[in-house]
Amino acid sequence: MSLLELDIQNRRRATRVNRAVRVTTMDRDYRRGLSVALNVSSTGARLVLTQGCQETFLVELDAHTQVLARPVWKRPLKRSMVVGVRFEFRCDRERQQVIRFLQRLAA
Numbered sequence: 001m002s003l004l005e006l007d008i009q010n011r012r013r014a015t016r017v018n019r020a021v022r023v024t025t026m027d028r029d030y031r032r033g034l035s036v037a038l039n040v041s042s043t044g045a046r047l048v049l050t051q052g053c054q055e056t057f058l059v060e061l062d063a064h065t066q067v068l069a070r071p072v073w074k075r076p077l078k079r080s081m082v083v084g085v086r087f088e089f090r091c092d093r094e095r096q097q098v099i100r101f102l103q104r105l106a107a
Helices: 092-106
Strands: 021-026 032-040 044-049 057-062 065-076 081-088
Touching (some): 032 057, 032 092, 044 065
Antiparallel strands (some): 021 032, 021 057, 032 044, 044 081, 057 065, 065 081
């Protein structure tokens, strides 16, 4: 794993919380996978996935926060991949849940 893939510098407009967080992913077939979010913002995240990812999948940031994620870039690693995802909110409640999650994470 190179430092480039794990670089946590903020290059986006949305402020990111740069802390590794364990998350759960779920694909369309309801298969769950454990992952790590290297950083999270109100618009997306950088995830380390040990299994491939579909066009969209569900990310469970914590017990109260689930959001649909769409990969926008991927970088392969030895046994995993780093994936940048954009959140696709299905309702305003989901957006508010992510904002509250970020507030808890930053506290």
